[in-house]
Amino acid sequence: MIEIKDLHKSYQMGSNSLHVLKGINFNVKEGELVAIMGSSGSGKSTLLNILGMLDEADTGSYFLDNIPIKDLNEKIAARYRNKFLGFIFQSFNLINYKNALDNVAMPLYYQGIKRKERTDKALHYLEKVGLADWATHLPNELSGGQKQRVAIARALASEPKVLLADEPTGALDTKTSYEVMELIQGINDEGKTILIVTHEEDIAHMSKRIVNLKDGLIIDDGIVEQVRANSYV
Amino acid sequence: MFNRDRWNEIIEALTANWFRTLLTAFGVFWGIFILVILLAAGKGLENGVKRGFGDIATNTMFMWTQVASKPYKGLPKGRRYNFKIGDVSSIREKVPGLRYISPRNQLGGFGGTNNVIRGLNAGAFNVYGDYPEIINQDPITITSGRFINYGDIDNNRKVAVIGEGVKKELFKFGEEPIGEYIKIQGVSFMVIGTYMKKSNNGDREQGQKEIFVPFTSFSQAFNRADNVGWMAITAEDDNSITNLKKSIIDVVKTNHTIHPEDNRAVGNFDLYEEFSKINGLFIALRGVAYFVGTLVLLSGIIGISNIMLIVVKERTKEIGIRRALGASPWSVRGQILLESIFLTIISGMTGIAVSTGVIFLVNKLLEGMPASDETMFANPSVDLTVVFVALLILISSGLLAGLIPAQVAIRTKPIDALRAD
């Protein structure tokens, strides 16, 4: 599903250049649930953003579902993001003046789907994350956990190939974090490929594979025994 | 493009900060307000001045004889001559594109001795010998009876159409003039109609003190033989009398053996030329109105552009989220442009509405005042074209105002946009 080879990325800051990714190689197969770990500043987000076509690598190759992702113009990048990827952010990134349902329906709007069908689909995914009753609520009327569920529903709505989550539980308390992870595990059980960036050990162990990043290189990559989130309650 | 989400978002974005939106909108409102008011004031002035022309057909020239100033073919200079009734038919034959050619004879007039008598009443009036077409060239409103017709012309009927002013002087109040006889220089004419002239250059009163009789009976009664005093000639609408003037004058010069380069023998007054000069003045005035209005509008547009920039900055993160979800650059740009156009049009339309309201009130006030010829201002108005042009200006300026902010909105990389707060 994802193949990256020798990926490099530096940030230019004035005359200084900060080499963040120093040659990343890794593949993700369909249906995997991968945790990317590493200390703060190790380049996890940078890697995920490149995978998400929000940012571009300096060198190296990236194939998503066998499609080369290179030198895309913004129009095509936008279409690929819309079709192939679902994003889940630490800070939820919901649009605050849209209710839960409209937030979930947004990627469908950009797919050009008609209003009626959009609403039906969005409602379906809200049901899936257990928030059908909150459809008409604005984000600021929801708890953190609920917001992240809405964000997950939104990421799922466009039926992407891969979900990319950057510290999805970073802003949540432990209990809510586990609930969100339980939801993510459920989605993965249905076959969706998911990458999660985290620096929390317990969250990482709820995945099926942990990739460890340090100073811009993968220092460790291995299959782990998945801990089910619901085993904590 | 114009679905509900778009509109919701536009409304949402604009209502987020009411005060700021209002202030921004005011710039464009004021610009279009000034533009419309200036144009309407110009139109009012134009209407006022043109009212001086009355209803007269403006594509018209008047032509009379003067003294030949050059000897020609053995004839001396200083010679007097008269237009003949035959000139009318030869002009008609040789100069195409003319609508009316009215030969006229005239006698008496303001300040002259009393030339019209009825019983014990007498007065000094202009008396014209005319063809029926003259009513189309210098329109009057028949208030009772009828105007001269070709039956009167053909049968040399001694009939007269008198102005309301004439009626007032010769008849008692409430007396019915139609069928009564008046004596014009001793010759009896029967009154067949009365008229009112709407307005005439400065001499309203005088305009009602004229008497029209058939050209033929006039010539007969006052011994004019086949002489013609002067002519009123109107061109077809798709021709201008100014262009035809020379050919017409050439025809009468040939008819009366006048030197082709004698510029003084045929006197004429080209109403169209005068009218065009005044028209040119008002076109210039309109140009000034557009110029000033557009400048004021421009500052309004800059205001909108400025505010849109701030809005875009404030919404950087939201735009980042949208782009992460798959919003194409054009969809982002379109959103900003639509917002800007919407704001411009709404404030502009309010400007148009308020200014037309003001114009309406001014019209009401003017209506209430007695119309006098000294007021050089009448019926200020804007026509639909102006509103249409203003709307076009608004849409394009809305686009213009949104252009830079829209570009700014997509210039930031999605990832940087997402990082902003």
Ligand SMILES: Nc1ncnc2c1ncn2[C@@H]1O[C@H](COP(=O)(O)OP(=O)(O)O)[C@@H](O)[C@H]1O
């Ligand atoms: N846009 C940027 N400009 C400059 N430096 C950046 C930028 N984004 C990230 N960095 C730097 O790159 C390094 C890796 O950042 P990041 O990928 O966000 O790390 P992580 O997510 O693992 O904490 C950090 O040192 C960070 O300061």
Ligand SMILES: [Mg+2]
């Ligand atoms: Mg990070």
